[in-house]
Amino acid sequence: MLTNFAALEVGQHLYWQIGNIRLHGQVFLTSWILLGALLVFISLGTKKMENDPKGLQNLLEFLWDYIRDLARTQIGEKVYRDWMPFIGTLFLFVFVSNWGGALIPWRLIKLPSGELGAPTADINTTIALALLVSLSYFYAGLSNKGWRYFEYYVHPTPIMLPFKILEDFTKPLSLSFRLFGNILADELVVGVLVFLVPLILPIPVMFLGLFTSAIQALIFATLAAYYIGEAVEEHH
């Protein structure tokens, strides 16, 4: 009974079958709920924009400013404007997913299989995000510098070529696994602690989880911006 109450369902998914393709339903369900909440929040905040910000608008402006600073410091004054929405979306998506996964008691909703949780605790989501970042920095480099982008691979010396090529693979790998590992590990730790000591003891770990979640969102967005900045940077 107890194992059923707080069972750890690792690697179990709620499968949706559409034609030939199979999807992890729980990931989409939570992401739709969380993104819906985010969009509602943002629509409420931007409904009546005033020059003298109040309430939600103030919070959204703070968030906007935070994202702009992040994008500007990493990408640089020249092109940060083009990439700010993407960086901001990454940050908001990861942040909302992580915090939503940690804060909302999803376990109360029973699924036939698998369980609801942070969408970022699924490897598909994090790889999707990481591949988008890879595509973005290639696109940013090529659209800003044309074929000169590939000078980056031999930048200080041609010896760097194999390492830089290797980097193109390690970047998405590290991005996706860092996020996936941190969020999944946090869910597992909280799950194990709730399973072992259901009272009080998990609370500090839950707070730690909230902290990690926020930090991971910041790290993901910052690294994405840094990679784009690296791609558009002019070497002299």
Add this chain to the structure above:
Amino acid sequence: MLAFNFFGATEGGLFDINATLPLMAIQVVALTYILNSLFFKPVGNVVEKREKFVSTNIIEAKNKLSEVKKLEAELLTQLQSARAEAQRIVSEAENESDKLYKEALELANNEANASKEKARLEIESQTSAARDQLSKQADDLSELIVNRLILEK
């Protein structure tokens, strides 16, 4: 379970990669566009408009401040020159009055001296006239005495 073939069978594992990946990527790209039009653009417009407003106001205020300082300096120099002018006028007037006083004093002195001199001369002349008369009378008297003495003899 069978009624919901929507919910498939369980399988997979932690690293089960399937169509969730591209669909999630598409979802995130769509979210980027939605957030751009719903959040980044409108908020950016408002914030940047305000930043522009604030910075132009600051520049304007700085210009005004420098203008005020310039005017203040100008007024200060004007004040100083006015003060110097006033000083000059006062000292001039003082000199003038001093001169006038001296002149008046000299004039009065001269006048007094002159009238004194005149009086002295008059006194002198009257004295000599009186003396003359007296000596003449003395002469007459002595003559009279002499005559009378002679006659009585």
